[in-house]
Amino acid sequence: MGLGNLAVARRLLRWAIAIKEKALAPDHPSLATTYSNLAVVEQRLGNLAEARGVLRRAIAVDEKAFEPDHPSLATNYNNLGYIEAELGNLAEARQLMRRAYGIRHARLGGQHPHTESVRRWLAQNDPGFTREDSE
Numbered sequence: 001m002g003l004g005n006l007a008v009a010r011r012l013l014r015w016a017i018a019i020k021e022k023a024l025a026p027d028h029p030s031l032a033t034t035y036s037n038l039a040v041v042e043q044r045l046g047n048l049a050e051a052r053g054v055l056r057r058a059i060a061v062d063e064k065a066f067e068p069d070h071p072s073l074a075t076n077y078n079n080l081g082y083i084e085a086e087l088g089n090l091a092e093a094r095q096l097m098r099r100a101y102g103i104r105h106a107r108l109g110g111q112h113p114h115t116e117s118v119r120r121w122l123a124q125n126d127p128g129f130t131r132e133d134s135e
């Protein structure tokens with residue numbers, strides 16, 4: 001995806017958020033999904049602080065809308081973990097990745113590719129992590 005496409009995506013996602021914020025309740029899961037998508041675009045554009053803020057909004061909405069072990073939360077914790085790691089906040093990244101791993105392991109099983117990707121990150125970046133931490 002070229003930078004031009006990301007700029008267009010960002011503009012369209014911001015437009016979608018403005019519409020959804022007028023049409024939906026502030027804690028509607030559809031808003032969280034759009035916030036999460038915008039965070040990915042911001043991250044790819046190198047706007048890590050903006051991505052972090054938008055993703056935190058997505059998590060706040062999802063935490064109100066869903067149970068604590070919902071897969072959407074795992075995705076957002078995982079994505080925020082990568083951002084925190086890029087920002088040099090490794091302790092925060094580890095905590096978020098452990099939460100993502102716990103949800104994914106419980107919901108998807110230990111062999112699922114999404115679970116395994118978080119496990120690999122933790123194995124490389126969290127010396128205290130063992131697979132049994134979330135079993």
